[in-house]
Each structure stands twice: as structure tokens, then as C-alpha cells.
Amino acid sequence: MTARIAEVLIPLALDQTYSYAVPAGLDLAAGDVVAVPLGPRSRIGVVWEMRPGSGGNLKPVEGRIDVPPMRPALRKLVDFVARYTLAPKGSALGLALRLPGDAPDVTRVGVRLAGPPPERMTPARHRVIEAAAGGLVHTKRDLAKLADVSTGVIDGLVDAGTLETLALTAAPVVEDPDPAFARPDLSPDQRAAAQTLAAAVATAAAERAGTAPPPPVILIDGVTGSGKTEVYFEAVAEALRLGRQALILMPEIALTSAFLERFAARFGVRPAAWHSAVGTRRRDRILTGVEAGSVKVVAGARSALFLPFRDLGLVVVDEEHEQAYKQEDGVCYHTRDMAIVRGRLEAAPVLLASATPSIETRVNVGWGRFRRVALPERFGGRSLPSITTIDMRRDPPSQGRFLSPLLLREVERTVAAGEQALLFLNRRGFAPLTLCRACGHRTSCPNCSAWLVEHRFRRALVCHHCGHTERVPEACVACGSVGSLVPCGPGVERIAEEVAQCLPEARRIVLSSDFPGGTERLRTELEAVAKGEADIVIGTQLVAKGHNFPGMTLVGVLDADIGLTSGDPRASERTFQLLQQVTGRAGRGAKPGRALVQTYQPEHPVIAALVSGEAERFYAEETAAREAAGLPPFGRLAALIVSGEDRAAAEAHGRALAQVSEPPPGVMVLGPAEAPLALIRSRYRFRLLVKAVREVNLQAYLRAWLARAGKPRGSVRVAVDIDPMSFL
Numbered sequence: 001m002t003a004r005i006a007e008v009l010i011p012l013a014l015d016q017t018y019s020y021a022v023p024a025g026l027d028l029a030a031g032d033v034v035a036v037p038l039g040p041r042s043r044i045g046v047v048w049e050m051r052p053g054s055g056g057n058l059k060p061v062e063g064r065i066d067v068p069p070m071r072p073a074l075r076k077l078v079d080f081v082a083r084y085t086l087a088p089k090g091s092a093l094g095l096a097l098r099l100p101g102d103a104p105d106v107t108r109v110g111v112r113l114a115g116p117p118p119e120r121m122t123p124a125r126h127r128v129i130e131a132a133a134g135g136l137v138h139t140k141r142d143l144a145k146l147a148d149v150s151t152g153v154i155d156g157l158v159d160a161g162t163l164e165t166l167a168l169t170a171a172p173v174v175e176d177p178d179p180a181f182a183r184p185d186l187s188p189d190q191r192a193a194a195q196t197l198a199a200a201v202a203t204a205a206a207e208r209a210g211t212a213p214p215p216p217v218i219l220i221d222g223v224t225g226s227g228k229t230e231v232y233f234e235a236v237a238e239a240l241r242l243g244r245q246a247l248i249l250m251p252e253i254a255l256t257s258a259f260l261e262r263f264a265a266r267f268g269v270r271p272a273a274w275h276s277a278v279g280t281r282r283r284d285r286i287l288t289g290v291e292a293g294s295v296k297v298v299a300g301a302r303s304a305l306f307l308p309f310r311d312l313g314l315v316v317v318d319e320e321h322e323q324a325y326k327q328e329d330g331v332c333y334h335t336r337d338m339a340i341v342r343g344r345l346e347a348a349p350v351l352l353a354s355a356t357p358s359i360e361t362r363v364n365v366g367w368g369r370f371r372r373v374a375l376p377e378r379f380g381g382r383s384l385p386s387i388t389t390i391d392m393r394r395d396p397p398s399q400g401r402f403l404s405p406l407l408l409r410e411v412e413r414t415v416a417a418g419e420q421a422l423l424f425l426n427r428r429g430f431a432p433l434t435l436c437r438a439c440g441h442r443t444s445c446p447n448c449s450a451w452l453v454e455h456r457f458r459r460a461l462v463c464h465h466c467g468h469t470e471r472v473p474e475a476c477v478a479c480g481s482v483g484s485l486v487p488c489g490p491g492v493e494r495i496a497e498e499v500a501q502c503l504p505e506a507r508r509i510v511l512s513s514d515f516p517g518g519t520e521r522l523r524t525e526l527e528a529v530a531k532g533e534a535d536i537v538i539g540t541q542l543v544a545k546g547h548n549f550p551g552m553t554l555v556g557v558l559d560a561d562i563g564l565t566s567g568d569p570r571a572s573e574r575t576f577q578l579l580q581q582v583t584g585r586a587g588r589g590a591k592p593g594r595a596l597v598q599t600y601q602p603e604h605p606v607i608a609a610l611v612s613g614e615a616e617r618f619y620a621e622e623t624a625a626r627e628a629a630g631l632p633p634f635g636r637l638a639a640l641i642v643s644g645e646d647r648a649a650a651e652a653h654g655r656a657l658a659q660v661s662e663p664p665p666g667v668m669v670l671g672p673a674e675a676p677l678a679l680i681r682s683r684y685r686f687r688l689l690v691k692a693v694r695e696v697n698l699q700a701y702l703r704a705w706l707a708r709a710g711k712p713r714g715s716v717r718v719a720v721d722i723d724p725m726s727f728l
């Protein structure tokens, strides 16, 4: 029997495909994008499989959508993501299925002067005719702008026969990058690394057809400023020479035009950038180009992982240790890990670049699953910044201040020398807590178990979890005392105020995710800083990593101890990485840099390793501790988060889950315990943690368990987070 039944996957939170009959005359294959009826509506889905059968009693497929079919590698990635994360398959498809908008921008309409002036002449029409004089073709919008009229005036002149329209072929969305445009002069270390990477790209390309071993994953382990970007560009160049496409993944905020310009300096043109601020029209055009193979290089944030490349020959994951790569809601996937899967499916090597690789990645190198190239020195003979601690017990700031006199003096010297300083504090807003001096009341969020953070620039108290915002009240809501509310502790805005008082002449800027105007404005400001348009930058982790500020010679860490006290198993690793990255912003230009680290516990292993530069020892100890505790990558973790509007119902479901957990040998189920963030957006939260040895098929166990437990009732939801990064 011929295959007349289509199994269609629909991008909704559904775990299975649905069966449809294929009407006579319609020829379908797996991957085709189709419209199908689902309930009362018509939905777009993807044919996941064709199978034989008459399909007599099934609803028929409505028709095929005229877009290229989804390629097998991308379909396999969707299957893998769903299987691995336990997300519904349809939700995973939702990440990958992107349909260009209704009006694909392949042809634009141009206008030019063609006939006599109109019978009815107006000043506006006159201006248009003047602007169009000379017979050049303009787009409607451009001409309207030139003449300072609305496009309606242009339409009127077309109707009158004065202007004529003609189709313009669109310029390609990006020009082809040229691998030979500007070859850099690499240092011997860099050259050796670049050769290894390029060879991996070439080998993978040669073997992609056969049953060759999977392409390698290679860690580029290089200190800050060693030229990792420069080196992986050479791998991109090799992919281009071989006619294949390349994907460079980076954390959203690192995708600055400074980076794009650097790419352009090497390859002659910018790559296609893919991030949240790219407009829909441009997205559509990039999407079409990626699909057709005409867009060669995409630099993108995590969602670019699911773009429909025609012939992907290389994936780079820049700053591979970044927590931002973990998607925390919806489908909880780790971009780096799924990039490795995609590389395997596409026969493309995957390069992981970092100055502070994750322990997972280092261990994978140790196990021989990943390869490693090292860049142990900064480029151009530049030295790494010298790092010293300021013991806050011995050199405390004066009352109500947060900068030790030692740090303040250094900042002053730096600015006087015409250099830049970065003051780093990983706390947004003005003060993390507002306290009533009269009654001790702490202002907290009505929807979450979290304090409200004062944002002085916005004159508001804000919840960092749900966005709840209220005006700073005149009087305490608990006791009614007026003028009794005091901000406790510093945020970046408060540091800025202190800097303004101490060094009023210096040009300062506060950079955090609260920056008005969003990510785009922030990118612009980061570039301004790189050009030297600020003396003192006060910033959160947003400025700490991946940026190149040549004039920056001093980095001051305001509170190195912040991250060390959380109960998170990665607390030490993360603090070490963050401090190493942020201190690595100093001394990247001609002048050497230094970093001063304010701490109350200079003897803490993380701080001690940072100062002594004994990163290897720190990593070795931390890795041993993980192994002893059976934590990733030596064991597997999964979290179940049970939440609900009703606290008792959520807790009851958590307990019911635990009761039927039936862990096999090698698996341990902990909880339910009230989550550290016990209430978010008016939902009460409980967590269960599953710990398993590596040999266990964790997903299979979880699936069986969740099926046993049955569906939660009412508002209760269970979210599964495989390889959790956050434990809140």
C-alpha cells in the first residue's frame, strides 16, 4: 500500500504527531510544511513521517505550504531536544519552525519619473517631482523621505501617471564574507591553534558523506585577550573556502557591532546578526538566505541554533561557560550541549571558546571526548592584569560608603592618567533592600518571596523576579512612620552616587540590564565605552565579559564575596569565572592593567586562586569535590519544579510525586522542599532534585515516574529541568 497517511507534528505543547489522510494529487514527504485541521482551526505543522494506509476515516491535510521542507538534520535535532529535555515534541518544533512573514522581501517596488506633471499640482507633489528629477529609481519610502511627504503623495502621482512603478531586485541581505580579505598576522601559538581548527573543518567537510567518525568538539582554552576570536575566525575562513556555512553563537549582549565590525575587518563584510532586536523583515530575509545557503555566516544568540542551515560546516560557541546559554523556561535546553548535538547531526566540528571553561567541558577534555587547543598568553606580549585583594576588615570604607579608600585612590589615579576604570558590582538598582528604621519592616514583593529593590533613577521599588513596580512610599506601610525607610546595601546606582560625590569631574556611566532603551541602547553604550567615552564604568555582569575596552587599565571588584554564599553547587566555579572574566577587562590595550578585589574573606579558595593565578589548582580541587559528591559531569541531575496558585495543592502534588518516585539503584530523589524562591508571580513553588549516576537513563526513568504520578490538577504544574543551572 502506498504511504497516504501523514504523521504531522504541530508546534504546540503536544507530545505526539497527529495522523491525516493525504488527498489524491498531493505528493507529500517527511519534512514538508503543511496546513492541517486541528479542532476548529487550521494549523501549520511539519510532516514527521509518511506511512502506508488508506487514511479513509482521517481528516485530510489541507495543503502544502510553499516553503522549503525542514531538513532531516533539523528534524532530528527537534527529536533529540524533546527526548533529552522531556519537553513536548511540538514545543521543541516551535523552536525550529519559522515561517517567513506574509510578504517575503524578495522584490521591492521602486518608482521613477515617467510621465507629464499631474493636472492638479500641489507643493507636496512639486517637491516629489523635483526630488525624482534625473530619472533615478527610488523606493517609495526613500522618495517620500527625500521630498518630505507621505507615501500617499507618491501613490497619487503613480495614479496620475507622473511616476511609474517597477520591481527592484533586492540586494542580498548580507554580502559574502571573503576568507582572504585580511588575513591576520598570527602569533606562533595562535597559528598552531588556527591550523588545528581549520584542519578539523576540512576533515569534516571531506568526510560528511561517508560514515566517518563524528566531527570533533574542540575547546579553545585561552586566557582573556589571547586572541580566541582571531583564531576561530580562521576556522570560519576555512568553512567559507569549502563553501560551507558557519554559525557563531554568543551570549546576546556580546553581539555588539564592535564584534560585527571585527568580523568585517577580517572578512570584508559583517555576518548576518541574529538576536532579539533584529526586525522581522530582516529576520525573514536572513532565514530565507540561511535556508538557501546564500547567507554564509550567522552570528547569533541562542535561538540561532535552530536556524535551517543548508550546509552547516562549523559551529562556534563563544564564552561556552556562560549561564545565559541555558534556556530556563519553556523548553529548558542548554545551547552549548545542543550545539554539540547539532554539530554531530550536520557533520560539523563544534568549537567551544572560553578563558574560563566550565568544569563540564574541562572534564570532557580529560575524558578524551573533546579536544583542546590552548592559548596560554595574551596577544602582543601584553601581560595579564595583576590582581590584589583589599581586605575590607582592615581597610573598610568610611561610614555609609562602599569603596575602600585604597580603591578610591586607584580610581582617581587612573582617571587622572586619562585611562578608564571599571567598578564591578553584580547588583542592579540602588539598594537591594529597603528597611524601616522604626519597625524593622522590609519591603517585599506582593507576588514573590523577594525583597523589592530600590531603583533611584526610576524612583521605584522593583521586583527582579516578576517586574512588580511601585513608587517608593513616603511612610512605612507597616507602622506608618514617615521618613523612616532606609536603603540597605549597595547596587550599581548607589556606587555611581558615591563616585559622583568623590570624583565629580569624572565622566561615569552605569551599565546594567536596567539601562533605559534596552539591549540595543546598551550595545551602543558599550561601544562608546570602548572608544573611551567614559572615565568610570559602574556595571553588573553585563559589562564583565566578552567586551574589549582598550583604554581600561583598572578593574575594581566591589564585593567579591557575593556569589560565594549561595547553596548552588556551582557557586564557587561561577564566582571564579566571573571574577576572572571581569578582571580580564583590564590591560587589554597598550598599557598594563591591574585589578583590586574588595573582600571580607581573602583566604577563601576562590579568592586565593584568583589572586595567585593558580587557576589549575582551583579547578582541580573543585573538580575533585564534584566527583566526590557525584555532581555533574560525574553524575546526572534533574529538577522537578512543582508550582501552583494554591500552596497546599502544590505541596501535596510534590509529595505525591515523591511517593511514587520508586528510584532504581543509582538514583536518589530529594524533596519536595520549598524552593528558595518559594513564591514567584503568585505561584508557590516546591522542588524535587533527582541525582543519578551516569549509567542511568535519567530521561526514561523520569518519563515513567511522571506517567505513574498522573497529571497534576487545577493550577498545579510540573516543570522538568534536566541539568539544572539554577537552584532557586
Ligand SMILES: Nc1ncnc2c1ncn2[C@@H]1O[C@H](COP(=O)(O)OP(=O)(O)OP(=O)(O)O)[C@@H](O)[C@H]1O
Pocket (backbone or CB within 6 Å): 184, 185, 186, 187, 190, 222, 223, 224, 225, 226, 227, 228, 229, 230, 231, 354, 355, 379, 545, 546, 547, 548, 584, 588
Ligand atoms: N594576531 C593578532 N593580530 C592582531 N591583533 C590581535 C591578534 N590576536 C589578538 N589580537 C587583538 O587582541 C585583542 C584580544 O583578542 P580577542 O578579543 O580575540 O581575545 P579573546 O581571547 O577572545 O579575549 P576574551 O576572552 O577576553 O574575550 C583584540 O583587540 C584583538 O584584535
Ligand SMILES: [Zn+2]
Pocket (backbone or CB within 6 Å): 445, 446, 447, 448, 450, 463, 464, 465, 466, 467, 468, 681
Ligand atoms: Zn515579584
